[in-house]
Amino acid sequence: xxxxxxxxxxxxxxxxxxxxxxxxxxxxxxxxxxxxxxxxxxxxxxxxxxxxxxxxxxxxxxxxxxxxxxxxxxxxxxxxxxxxxxxxxxxxxxxxxxxxxxxxxxxxxxxxxxxxxxxxxxxxxxxxxx
Amino acid sequence: xxxxxxxxxxxxxxxxxxxxxxxxxxxxxxxxxxxxxxxxxxxxxxxxxxxxxxxxxxxxxxxxxxxxxxxxxxxxxxxxxxxxxxxxxxxxxxxxxxxxxxxxxxxxxxxxxxxxxxxxxx
Amino acid sequence: xxxxxxxxxxxxxxxxxxxxxxxxxxxxxxxxxxxxxxxxxxxxxxxxxxxxxxxxxxxxxxxxxxxxxxxxxxxxxxxxxxxxxxxxxxxxxxxxxxx
Numbered sequence: 001x002x003x004x005x006x007x008x009x010x011x012x013x014x015x016x017x018x019x020x021x022x023x024x025x026x027x028x029x030x031x032x033x034x035x036x037x038x039x040x041x042x043x044x045x046x047x048x049x050x051x052x053x054x055x056x057x058x059x060x061x062x063x064x065x066x067x068x069x070x071x072x073x074x075x076x077x078x079x080x081x082x083x084x085x086x087x088x089x090x091x092x093x094x095x096x097x098x099x100x101x102x103x104x105x106x107x108x109x110x111x112x113x114x115x116x117x118x119x120x121x122x123x124x125x126x127x128x129x130x
Numbered sequence: 131x132x133x134x135x136x137x138x139x140x141x142x143x144x145x146x147x148x149x150x151x152x153x154x155x156x157x158x159x160x161x162x163x164x165x166x167x168x169x170x171x172x173x174x175x176x177x178x179x180x181x182x183x184x185x186x187x188x189x190x191x192x193x194x195x196x197x198x199x200x201x202x203x204x205x206x207x208x209x210x211x212x213x214x215x216x217x218x219x220x221x222x223x224x225x226x227x228x229x230x231x232x233x234x235x236x237x238x239x240x241x242x243x244x245x246x247x248x249x250x251x252x
Numbered sequence: 253x254x255x256x257x258x259x260x261x262x263x264x265x266x267x268x269x270x271x272x273x274x275x276x277x278x279x280x281x282x283x284x285x286x287x288x289x290x291x292x293x294x295x296x297x298x299x300x301x302x303x304x305x306x307x308x309x310x311x312x313x314x315x316x317x318x319x320x321x322x323x324x325x326x327x328x329x330x331x332x333x334x335x336x337x338x339x340x341x342x343x344x345x346x347x348x349x350x351x
Contacts, residue, residue, distance in 0.1 A: 001342050006250070008151075008351075015284045016258070022314070023341075026334035032342075041154055080157060112161040119248040120136055120165065124341050127251045127349040130258075141348065143269070175269055215272070236272040243348060244253060244275050251349045 003027055004118030005037045008129030010045030011060035012053070017046050020128035021063055028071050036074045036118040041129065044082045047075070049104035061104050068106030075107045076114045136247040137168045142177035144252060146196065147187065152180045153195050155252035163205035170209035171202070172239060173231070178216045183228045199229045213239060254279045254344035257286035258351060261296045270350040271303045279340055281310040290316070290325040297326055304328055312337060
């Protein structure tokens with residue numbers, strides 16, 4: 001079965017990203033396909049490579065990047081939500097005249113249409129939020 | 131896009147301004163309209179406050195997006211449903227709302243929800 | 253269909269709203285702080301027990317354990333893990349998250 005997952009909260013503040021990750025991992029382990037993970041609202045904060053959690057805690061961002069690398073996942077960060085919250089890739093940073101980018105490996109920035117398209121193309125859309 | 135038209139429902143349960151969910155939910159509805167799916171938008175619980183008339187945000191210096199709900203019709207988003215119970219619990223009636231809506235009981239909303247293919251919740 | 257609830261019923265009305273808007277026969281899964289809704293002997297317990305006549309209630313085991321309430325839940329609530337969550341999402345034709 002083909003899933004699209006929406007993550008609406010950032011890491012550490014809320015469990016939503018953790019639950020979404022565990023759900024995605026369990027789905028992949030069962031042989032399902034994750035068509036896309038779409039990060040919206042504060043969920044875009046899952047995509048900054050500048051997070052430095054304490055050593056004894058999970059690394060939410062790296063964990064998504066690793067899962068994406070292992071399973072070739074499409075991790076999409078909403079551009080409008082990302083611009084508001086200061087998440088940028090090299091292209092976005094350049095376009096908006098910023099001096100740095102911060103996107104983590106495996107994530108890409110794109111439009112909200114990617115969420116709708118995920119809903120159209122997938123068998124199930126599951127929202128994790130607050 | 132290919133494939134058949136899917137039934138998309140947006141479920142709005144958050145008040146505006148206090149958090150960004152209502153605004154960013156509306157942005158999804160507007161973008162989603164371009165995909166020509168069968169869209170309905172439902173306002174439940176504090177979501178009914180999103181479409182209350184007379185919102186003035188000049189002093190809080192935040193965006194007043196309440197008028198944008200009136201534009202949904204131009205995007206062919208015409209199925210707007212509001213929970214009867216949620217309105218009543220908040221001392222509101224249909225006259226307090228900025229857009230034309232269909233007021234639905236919880237059972238009617240449950241039935242509508244059951245008809246959907248995709249539900250986006252905010 | 254599957255409904256998920258991730259809020260404590262002592263703080264938000266998500267569970268009550270879910271119970272009011274779910275059709276008979278639906279599956280309801282409590283996750284994250286939503287698992288407090290499965291707590292035995294709470295002021296919500298009667299409403300939840302009542303709902304179990306209409307719905308099948310599930311709670312996410314990892315969240316129950318994390319909160320120290322795994323052995324304090326209402327009889328008849330089915331405890332599942334993340335794999336079970338995925339199964340529920342497959343068995344039901346859509347998912348609504350009561351946030």
